[in-house]
Structure formats: structure tokens, C-alpha cells
Amino acid sequence: MPDALNLKPAAGRSSDAAPSEAVVREAIVWWTRLQSGVADAQARESCRAWIAQDPAHRVAWDRLQDIGRDARRVPAALAHTALNAPASRGRRAALRSLLTVAGVAATGWAGYRHAPWQRLVADYSTRVGERQALALADGLRVTLNSDSAVRVNVSGNVRDIALLRGEMLVQAEPHPGASTLRVDTGDGQLQAERARFDLRRTADGARVGVYEGSVALLRHGVLTQLAAGERLFPAEDGELQRGATDPDRLAWVDGMVVAKEWRLDDFAEHLARQRVGVIRVDPAVGGLRLSGVFPLDDAERALKALEHSLPITVTRHTQYWLQVGPRDA
Amino acid sequence: MSSTLLSSSAPCVDAQVAPVDGLYRDHRPWLFGWLRRKLGCEHRAEDLAQDVFVRVIQGRKQVRANEARALLTTIAKGLVVDHQRHAALEHAYLAYLASVPETYAPSPEAQAEQLQALVQLDRLLDGLPPKARAAFLLSQLDGLTYPEIAERLDVSLSSVQQYMVRAMSACYAAIHA
Numbered sequence: 001m002p003d004a005l006n007l008k009p010a011a012g013r014s015s016d017a018a019p020s021e022a023v024v025r026e027a028i029v030w031w032t033r034l035q036s037g038v039a040d041a042q043a044r045e046s047c048r049a050w051i052a053q054d055p056a057h058r059v060a061w062d063r064l065q066d067i068g069r070d071a072r073r074v075p076a077a078l079a080h081t082a083l084n085a086p087a088s089r090g091r092r093a094a095l096r097s098l099l100t101v102a103g104v105a106a107t108g109w110a111g112y113r114h115a116p117w118q119r120l121v122a123d124y125s126t127r128v129g130e131r132q133a134l135a136l137a138d139g140l141r142v143t144l145n146s147d148s149a150v151r152v153n154v155s156g157n158v159r160d161i162a163l164l165r166g167e168m169l170v171q172a173e174p175h176p177g178a179s180t181l182r183v184d185t186g187d188g189q190l191q192a193e194r195a196r197f198d199l200r201r202t203a204d205g206a207r208v209g210v211y212e213g214s215v216a217l218l219r220h221g222v223l224t225q226l227a228a229g230e231r232l233f234p235a236e237d238g239e240l241q242r243g244a245t246d247p248d249r250l251a252w253v254d255g256m257v258v259a260k261e262w263r264l265d266d267f268a269e270h271l272a273r274q275r276v277g278v279i280r281v282d283p284a285v286g287g288l289r290l291s292g293v294f295p296l297d298d299a300e301r302a303l304k305a306l307e308h309s310l311p312i313t314v315t316r317h318t319q320y321w322l323q324v325g326p327r328d329a
Numbered sequence: 330m331s332s333t334l335l336s337s338s339a340p341c342v343d344a345q346v347a348p349v350d351g352l353y354r355d356h357r358p359w360l361f362g363w364l365r366r367k368l369g370c371e372h373r374a375e376d377l378a379q380d381v382f383v384r385v386i387q388g389r390k391q392v393r394a395n396e397a398r399a400l401l402t403t404i405a406k407g408l409v410v411d412h413q414r415h416a417a418l419e420h421a422y423l424a425y426l427a428s429v430p431e432t433y434a435p436s437p438e439a440q441a442e443q444l445q446a447l448v449q450l451d452r453l454l455d456g457l458p459p460k461a462r463a464a465f466l467l468s469q470l471d472g473l474t475y476p477e478i479a480e481r482l483d484v485s486l487s488s489v490q491q492y493m494v495r496a497m498s499a500c501y502a503a504i505h506a
Contacts, residue, residue, distance in 0.1 A: 024501060032493040037474025067453070067500045068469055073446035075425070076470035082421035083451055083462065147437060165437070203436050273438075278445040316383065318415055319376045321445065 019060040026050070027060035035068075125149035126166070128276045129297060131255065136161070139173035140181065143253050145200075146274045146296075160184070167200035169253055172213075188219030197226075198250060205234035209245040255296050264288040264310070268324060271299035277320025279303070284326050285312050352397055353382055360401055367409050377412060381405050418448055453500040464489050465496035 019027070030047045033039055051061050126132050128147045135141050137154045144150065148166025153159075157177055161170070162184035172181045174193045183190040185199060185206035195213030199206060208217065209231035217224045217232065217240075224240065226232060235241040248258035259267050265286035272279045274296045288310050294302040303314045303324060313327045357378060364374035381404045422444050426434065435443060454462045460482055467473045467481060475489045482489070 018505065024505075025498075028494055028497045028501065031497060032490055035468055035475075035493065036490070037468075037472075038476060063501065063505060064497060067497070067504065070446060071450055071453070071465075071469045071500075074443065074450050074470060076466070077428075078422065078425040078443070078447060079450065079466050079470050081425065082418055082447060083454060083466065203438065272441075278441045280445065316380070318411065319380065320415075321448070 017056070017059075019056040019063075023054075023056050024060050024063075027057065027064055031061070031064045031068075123150065123152040125164075129274050131252070137175070137178070139175045139178075141171040143169040145169075145252055162186075163199055163201055163206075165201060167198065167252075169196070169198050169250060171196045185217075185219075188217055191216045191218070198245075202234075205238070205240075207231065207233040209249065211245060211247060211250070251293070252296060257294050257296050257302075258292075259294065260291050261289050262291070264290060264306075264312070264324070268299075268303070271296065271302060275299050277318075277322070279322045279324065282323075282325040285310070285324060288312070352385065352401075356397055356401055357382070359398075360405060363402070364405060364409070368412070373412065377405065377408050380408055384408075414451070415448060418451055419444065422447060453503045454496065455503075457496055457499050458492075460484065460488075461492040461496045461499075464492035465500075468493060 030050055033043055034047055051057050124132065124134055124142075124144060126144045126146060126148050130147075131143065131145055133141065133143045136152055137159065140154065140159060142150065142152075142161065145167035148168060149164040150168060151162040151164060153161075157179050159172075159178055159181045160183075161168075161181070163186065170181075170183070170192070172192050172195050181192045183192070183199065185208070186201050187205055190197075190199065190208065192213065192215040195215050196211045197213075197215050198209045198211070200208075208215065208226065210226045210228050212228050214225060214227045217226060219240070224232065226242075229245055231243050231245045232240045233243060248260065251258045257267075257270055259270075262270075263286060265281045265283075267290060268279045268281045271294075279299060290306060290310060292305075294305070296302075300314065300316065300322060303312075303322065306312060307314060307327070311327045312324055315323045315325070317323055360381060361374055361378045364377050365371055368374050368377070381401055384404050385400070422440075426440070429435075454465065457465075463482060464478050467478045468475070473481065475486055475493075479486045479489045484492075
């Protein structure tokens with residue numbers, strides 16, 4: 001459902017004081033009116049005026065919008081089966097019996113995330129939090145980052161690798177009798193004779209960074225040459241953009257992460273790729289900057305260490321869920 | 330995936346936390362046994378036992394020796410309920426994923442996000458009457474109008490409005506109270 005009002009969020013709203021109960025109640029009434037799907041222009045205008053009346057109104061309104069937006073991240077079909085069963089008590093009982101039948105307690109989320117379909121066809125794969133160095137052939141070495149999978153064909157003189165998921169660092173040297181290394185990136189093909197490069201697949205496309213030698217990328221019929229020190233990454237419009245590599249980005253090979261003036265939310269996302277579960281960063285602190293060298297394998301420890309230098313507090317809700325929020329004054 | 334929180338936080342243990350140390354040594358074995366019986370899984374029991382002590386540390390409470398068991402059991406019971414609920418939501422999510430054609434299956438990152446969003450929504454809507462919950466979901470997730478929801482739930486339009494107020498109030502309270 002589109003937001004009924006196209007209002008820009010106020011800057012720095014999280015630092016604003018909490019709106020009073022009365023304001024929140026009013027805001028909720030306005031919100032429910034505008035969510036009806038049958039509100040007219042006049043109602044929208046009145047609501048807009050109410051919001052503009054007082055900064056506290058705006059804060060309350062933004063909070064409601066956030067709640068609605070977070071709720072809509074859950075697919076409707078899922079929510080109806082998981083949440084919409086009758087009464088809370090009954091629902092819990094129903095959930096418990098489901099649990100007993102399925103024996104979920106023994107496998108659960110972790111077991112499931114460790115067995116995605118790609119693993120079945122991949123020759124090599126790593127679990128979340130695991131990294132693996134592979135010598136695939138003479139002069140061809142690959143290091144897989146956490147939660148990554150590759151399909152490899154190095155029989156005869158063929159040297160093909162498909163990155164199915166995650167990230168890998170490839171070190172390739174020309175070998176007599178072997179053809180050029182070809183790498184399927186998911187949305188293109190990379191070719192390299194002698195190169196050391198990093199390739200990562202993300203939801204919006206593949207990212208490649210060349211650290212030694214050179215590679216050629218064939219994508220949508222366009223050939224792009226990439227030399228050492230260059231990287232390609234998808235820009236917001238989906239087109240590839242050229243930039244400079246940063247060797248510190250490869251610290252994951254040693255189980256470390258080097259952050260230089262990183263945003264806290266980017267840092268958390270980086271750590272989250274190395275563990276099962278989620279790390280949620282409150283937008284109020286997501287933009288804080290940090291620098292340092294941290295271990296990759298213990299997100300909780302890395303984030304806890306930041307509690308000393310940043311005004312944040314890290315809490316663990318379940319074994320899967322770390323929450324990073326502003327420190328209470 | 331066993332937690333290392335207790336050991337990793339050891340260097341910054343202060344005087345207030347120190348009693349947990351003895352508490353941990355003296356009570357961890359039976360707590361672990363109790364959790365293992367409840368959960369039927371050693372790893373989970375291991376993790377939850379850690380969580381119980383983390384809660385005690387976070388609570389910064391002075392724990393008297395004769396109250397230790399009662400306190401730990403209370404915390405553990407709460408965590409077991411949370412855990413079972415989380416596991417049940419995971420199960421519902423798995424069932425949902427199984428019903429999604431593979432080509433449309435969300436990425437692992439998106440899956441973690443969705444599960445987290447589901448857990449969060451479950452927490453927000455907890456304790457609401459079924460119709461208020463249904464109205465909220467139909468409005469926000471399915472994008473139905475209030476007249477459509479009224480028809481679907483067989484209630485009046487003003488009831489839908491009230492359900493929405495009630496549901497949003499509960500959500501707001503769960504997050505900001």
C-alpha cells in the first residue's frame with residue numbers, strides 16, 4: 001500500500017523528544033483514517049496540516065509510517081499462515097504442536113540456512129562463518145568467503161568456474177595446455193589469463209575487483225577490460241561503474257575486517273554475512289562512522305568493542321538476533 | 330555456534346558483575362540439565378544457558394545464593410518460551426519458502442530479513458484479538474481498503490477503524506513504550 005502522504009521524513013527525527021501519549025493517540029487516529037483506502041483529498045490535506053502543526057506531530061507520524069513499512073516487509077501469505085491463527089493462547093498451542101510434529105527444534109533456522117539448494121549442485125561451498133582456500137588446478141587457487149558456493153569444471157584443458165553465491169578471491173596463472181579461465185558471474189562472463197581478483201555476487205549484480213594482472217568482463221554483449229587496482233560495481237541504475245580497489249577489502253581472507261570511516265550500518269551488514277541470523281541497526285545510529293580492525297567471526301564481540309567508542313548499545317535478543325541501538329542517556 | 334560472550338567479556342568484568350562468576354560455576358550444570366530436558370537438544374540448551382547468564386549480567390542484579398535457582402529458572406522459562414516461539418515462526422517461514430517457486434525464492438539475505446520482520450511483527454501483534462490482528466494484516470500487507478476488510482471479516486466499518494487503532498496502538502507501545 002502506498003503511503004497516503006508523500007512526506008519527506010524530518011532530518012534527525014530520532015533525536016527529537018518522544019511525543020506525548022495524547023499526540024500519539026491523535027496521530028494513530030489520523031493514520032488509520034488515511035490508511036482506509038477511501039480517504040479523500042480533504043482528509044489528506046487536514047492530516048498534512050496536523051503534521052505540520054508541531055514537530056512532535058511529525059515525530060509521531062514518522063514512527064507510525066516506520067511501523068507500517070516494517071510490517072510490509074513480511075509477505076502477506078506468510079503473515080496470514082504464521083500470525084493470523086485465532087487467539088494468542090490457541091495460536092501458541094498450535095505453534096507448539098507444529099513444532100513437535102516437525103521436530104524443528106533440532107534443525108531450525110541454522111540447519112535450513114546451511115542447506116540451500118545451491119549446495120546440492122555446487123562442487124564447493126562454505127557455510128555461514130566459514131571460509132575455505134581451494135587449489136583447483138595448477139596455477140588456479142580460489143578462496144571462498146562465508147556462505148559462498150561455486151561450481152567448478154577444470155577437467156582437461158577447460159577452466160570454468162561459476163560463482164553461484166557469495167564471494168571468492170581467485171588467483172590465476174596461465175598454464176601450458178590449459179585454456180583461459182572463464183568465470184560465470186551470474187550476469188556475465190569474466191575471462192582472465194593471469195590475475196588476482198575478487199568477485200562477489202549480490203542481489204543487484206556482481207562486483208569484481210582486480211588486484212593483480214587483468215580481467216575482461218563480457219556482460220550484455222559489452223566487453224570491459226579491467227586492470228589491477230580497478231573494480232566494477234553496479235550503480236543504482238543497474239549500470240556498471242568503475243572505481244578503485246582497496247586491498248584492505250581482502251582482509252576477510254585472513255578472517256579480519258578493516259574498516260576505515262565506515263558507516264555503522266555498512267559495518268554491521270558486513271559482519272552479518274559471516275554469521276547465521278541478523279544484525280539490526282537502529283537508523284538513529286546507522287550513520288555513525290568507525291575505523292579499526294575487527295575479527296570477522298565474532299560479530300557480537302566486534303560490535304561490543306564499539307560500545308566504548310560510539311554512543312551505542314548492543315543487545316542480543318535471541319542467538320540469531322543482535323540489535324544495535326542508541327545508548328540511553 | 331556456541332556463544333563466547335562470557336569469555337570474551339571477561340577482561341571488562343567489574344565488581345558488580347563478579348558475583349555472576351560464582352553463580353555461573355555453581356548453577357550452570359543443573360541449569361544446562363534442566364534446559365536439555367526441556368528442549369531435547371544439547372546445543373540449544375548450551376546456547377540458552379549462556380543466554381540466561383547474559384540476562385543476569387545485563388540485569389546487573391545482586392543475586393542472593395538462596396534465590397539463585399528461582400531466578401535462573403524464571404529467566405530460563407521465559408527464554409524457552411521465546412525460543413519455541415521463534416522456532417515455530419522459523420518453521421512457518423520454511424513452509425512458506427517451500428511454497429514459493431524456486432525462481433522467485435528470496436536471496437539468503439532477504440530470507441534472514443523476512444524472518445526477522447516476521448518475528449518482529451509477531452511480537453508487535455502479540456495479545457491482540459484475532460480480528461484486530463487480521464484487520465491490520467489485511468490493510469497493511471494485502472492492501473485492502475476498510476470497506477473490503479469489513480466485508481471480509483463480516484464486521485462494521487467503524488469496527489475496522491477501531492481494530493486498526495487498537496492494532497497500531499499495540500505496535501507503537503511494543504516499540505516505543
